[in-house]
Amino acid sequence: MYNKIYQILDEKGRAKTGIFLDGPYMGKKCILKPETVIREENCGEAAEKKSGVQLIPEKTEDASIWDNYLNILSETKETKVTEADGHRLFVEDYRKNPRLVIFGGGHVSQPTAHLGKMLGFHVTIMDDREYFVTKERFPEADQLVYGDFKELDKYITPYDNTYYVILTRGHIGDADCLRRLLHRPYEYLGMIGSKNKVRITRENLLKEGYTLEQLDEVHAPIGIPLGGQLPEEIAVSIMAEIIKVKNQHYSAYCDEKVETAVLEGCHGVMVTIAEKSGSSPRGVGSKMFVEPSGHITGSIGGGKVEYEAINHCKEVKEKEVKHYALTADGQDSLGMICGGQVTVVFERV
Missing domain, CATH: 3.40.50.720 (NAD(P)-binding Rossmann-like Domain)
Structure with a gap:
């Protein structure tokens, strides 16, 4: 699916994705491709411009599911986690080559x-x-x-x-x-x-x-x-x-090295920060691509979080969501004292 995202970015300079982080649709993902249509029958000075999106589900059979969340996706103007029917939906707004x-x-x-x-x-x-x-x-x-x-x-x-x-x-x-x-x-x-x-x-x-x-x-x-x-x-x-x-809305950082690795046909696990709080090192949307050979492109901030995420990539089958607590104790704790929490999405590419 990342090949399609990067293709749209080259064509349009913009793209948006959505992926559920929990609930019955956990792991389901789609792309929103911007589309603008000018009515040809009225192509004079005041021709009408209609802006919209093309919804591209990762799996064709999921199209009807995403139809119910099109408004939420369209109205979310920046990269963040938003609520959809009581569940968390991670929206990434990509911008490239302005x-x-x-x-x-x-x-x-x-x-x-x-x-x-x-x-x-x-x-x-x-x-x-x-x-x-x-x-x-x-x-x-x-x-x-x-x-x-x-x-x-x-x-x-x-x-x-x-x-x-x-x-x-x-x-x-x-x-x-x-x-x-x-x-x-x-x-x-x-x-x-x-x-x-x-x-x-x-x-x-x-x-x-x-x-x-x-x-x-x-x-x-x-x-x-x-x-x-x-x-x-x-x-x-x-x-x-x-x-x-x-810069009025926060967009996902499009790491060109990560993009190149995917477009060259490399296989591995895409690791993305979906949420963060406290002293976590890098921002929402930061990506790291981990190949089976151990070669790593990009970064989600280094340190203990990145180390644990790299190790977890070996266990990822398709998609997973993990929460890392930057604390000394408690569930999902990494034994750190800086405080905060990071939610990480793992996607096999």
């Missing part, structure tokens, strides 16, 4: 692109002036696109984990981009401009058939108000807002 797409190659775009690369984004710059999208102006950009903003769909592939920044040279270009981006999935959509320009743009798009709900999702004027005037200062305010949006 993309920053900047429309307009002007003076604010240059420091914004630089900060984006520094913060780990794949950066694309698009402008309708060829001499504004060059390696000299944007040496760190991953993709440079020259083309008409009205035809951006030809050049920019839809991708769920994308952060769009509209910084064109005028309100016409801004509106052209906004019309097309409102039809897409995105994590963030921001448009530069004065309050008056933003108001006029909103009024025009409302007349064209866009809804208040759609337009209220747009960050405009763009950025966290820091009082800056210089291009570099405006870029900081834009990226600060993007980072705030990006």
